[in-house]
Amino acid sequence: MARSSIVAVLLLTTALVGTRYAVAGQAPSAASDPDIPMSHQDRVYSAEQYSNTVSVTDPVDNKLLGTIRLGDPLPANLSPLYKGQLLVHGMGFSPDHRTIAVVAIGSNAVNFIDTATNAVKHVTYVGRSPHEAFYTMDGSEVWVVVRGENYVSVLDGKTYEEKTRIIVPNGPGMTIFSPDGKYGYVCSSFTPETEVITVADHKIVGRVPQASPFCPNIAATPDSKQVWLTLKDSGKTQVFDGQPPFALLKTLDTGPITNHVNIVRNANGMFAYVTIGGLNEIKVFRTDNFEQVATIPVGKLPHGIWPSGDGTRVYVGLENEDKIAAIDTLKNEVIATSPIGQAPQALVYVPDAVPAASGAINSAMTRMMVVPEGLGTSNLQPLGVAGxxxxxxxxxxxxxxxxxxxxxxxxxxxxxxxxxxxxxxxxxxxxxxxxxxxxxxxxxxxxxxxxxxxxxxxxxxxxxxxxxxxxxxxxxxxxxxxxxxxxxxxxxxxxxxxxxxxx
Missing domain, CATH: 2.60.40.200 (Superoxide dismutase, copper/zinc binding domain)
Known part of the structure; x- marks a missing residue:
């Protein structure tokens, strides 16, 4: 490509990024962060509890690239000498998008996986039946909710070793952080109460009543103003103020087996997408007035859900169909599905998970190119029995x-x-x-x-x-x-x- 052509493409790309995507960050980032346009450097990861795999999907063409095999199927995992993971379930990722944290609830493990190589670089074992893990906004800590006990295990973000524990009511279900970095929100799966905890000193500063005990999932809006949580047992979704005094704002009757929730910002506004497992659909609510604006049929038992880095897509794992569904958020309709492993649970979309090719002109230019064959696909295996x-x-x-x-x-x-x-x-x-x-x-x-x-x-x-x-x-x-x-x-x-x- 001639130098003049390269400069023209770079100027065009910069202009597009500057006008279309500025100041519109997606969850879990802050609203002031720029959107990240979709590219072949992005990845969708899903945690699959019966095949003990993490499926890795390229969202641009909705193509399964392969699986990270963390454990074996029966009967191998019944051996007293078994060292693999059991019931791969929870998902989180680092602020630099270079590490995913994958929780295996049956083996009490948090697996830290390098997104560039798909290799497990560390395993930390915590207390009984951890459920989800997520990084603080500065990446210095990883909070792991230990649902089988009564605490959050706080790991060092670099060494992955436990540094302290935060005592909470019995059965913490999930944690997410306010994008302004001030608070961690910990809902419960056994106790009808969500705790608000300061990130700086690990102190409980707020308690929000839940309509029922079983909360599997929680999400904060990019502007740090709202927190949404789901209640799987009663089929409700609740919203509370993300800032003091953390007042309850709304309780919605969403439907049986209400699973996960996440936030999407696009040209039409800001919305909460809630997966309703018992109805095989997603319900979409405005965050300003809580009006339901769409119902999206998606397939059997939708579970984990996460938006793309630019908010144009949202991805959902279909637990009883072993697929990922891609949804256009402006049309609110499914535009593609692709196969993954057995019984997907949590799911995350990680923009720029794969680093740009060595010697590339710049990140804006490489986003317009297909990632070279093999980059970001090492250590992946075919579905095999997991499919x-x-x-x-x-x-x-x-x-x-x-x-x-x-x-x-x-x-x-x-x-x-x-x-x-x-x-x-x-x-x-x-x-x-x-x-x-x-x-x-x-x-x-x-x-x-x-x-x-x-x-x-x-x-x-x-x-x-x-x-x-x-x-x-x-x-x-x-x-x-x-x-x-x-x-x-x-x-x-x-x-x-x-x-x-x-x-």
Missing amino acids: QSAQLWLASPEAKKEERAPTSVSLSDQGLVQVLEAAVTGLEPGKPYLIALATEPSGTGALEPLQSFMTNPAGAAVVSTIGPIRQLVRGEGKIPRRYLVILPGTPDNHGAAVQVQRE
């Missing part, structure tokens, strides 16, 4: 085929057996139920109980069990076919099927 799963639905025996089925089921292959995960909705709140195999499609005949469960206040539940279930419900080979059903009651005392298998 093997089957899906089906359960609905009322009287439901018509065109009616929406309330319960989605995913069967994630683990060799000869599968992990069954059912996102159950449409039942009576706070009642005992049973998922079982029946010899008849109507739910009658001989029954084989698989798992008992209790519905939450929204009449929903996420139910898991394990076994050679796909072979039975598909009638593979010479195996007599069985049918998944849900019945009220217990294995010893149950009623007739209220939901039956639908292909």
Whole structure:
């Protein structure tokens, strides 16, 4: 390329960045930070708890580049000598976008992964059942909520060693920070209260009541004025003031299995995107008046969600479909899906995760180019068994085929057996139920109980069990076919099927 052409392209790119993207930062950055246009240097990472993988996706063409394999499927992970990770679940990333922190809740680990090489550079083991981890805004600390206990484990951002603990109510669910760097917000999964903690001295300075105990996710707006949190058990989303006195601003009834929330700023304003797992959709709310402005059907059991660096896209992991959906935030519609590992949980979009090629003219120029083959793809593996799963639905025996089925089921292959995960909705709140195999499609005949469960206040539940279930419900080979059903009651005392298998 001639020198004059290079200069022209650079001037054009600088002008575009300066006019279109200035002062419009996306979560978790500050509102004063410039937007970062999408490029092949960006990555979407999803944590997948049944395949124990992190899938790495190029968001420009929605292409799966490969997986970072942190653990093995069954039965290898049952060995007493097993050293891999179990139930890969939580996600966070550093302010310089060069490290992701991946939490494995079953092995009590925080894995620190280099975004340029996809290599694990350190593993820190913390207390029982950590859930999520995130860096402070200056990158000096990583706060890990230890949901199985009553504290936040504070790690040094450079050595990754624990430096202190912040005692909080039982079951901290997630932490996120105000973009102005002042506060950490820690919601709870076991106690109906969110704590506000000063980043500088780790002191609790505010307490916000939750409408119910089970908060899995929390997000702060880029202007540091609002904090949004989800309540998975009661199907609500709450908003409180991000500054003192941290007053509760709004409680929204969002729907069964309300999962994650994140904030998007675009030409139309600032919005909260909430994944509603039981409805297989995303609900979009304005942050100024809390009006719902869109409902986006996305697929089975949407979970983690994160905006692109320029707010033009938002990405969501589909837990019971093993896919990522890309959404145009101006049209609020799904524009692409791509495959990932089994049962994606948390998901993050990291702009400029892959450094520019050596000798590049400048960052503005390289953003217009395709990243050279192999850059940012080392240490990645193909999906393999992590890409093997089957899906089906359960609905009322009287439901018509065109009616929406309330319960989605995913069967994630683990060799000869599968992990069954059912996102159950449409039942009576706070009642005992049973998922079982029946010899008849109507739910009658001989029954084989698989798992008992209790519905939450929204009449929903996420139910898991394990076994050679796909072979039975598909009638593979010479195996007599069985049918998944849900019945009220217990294995010893149950009623007739209220939901039956639908292909």
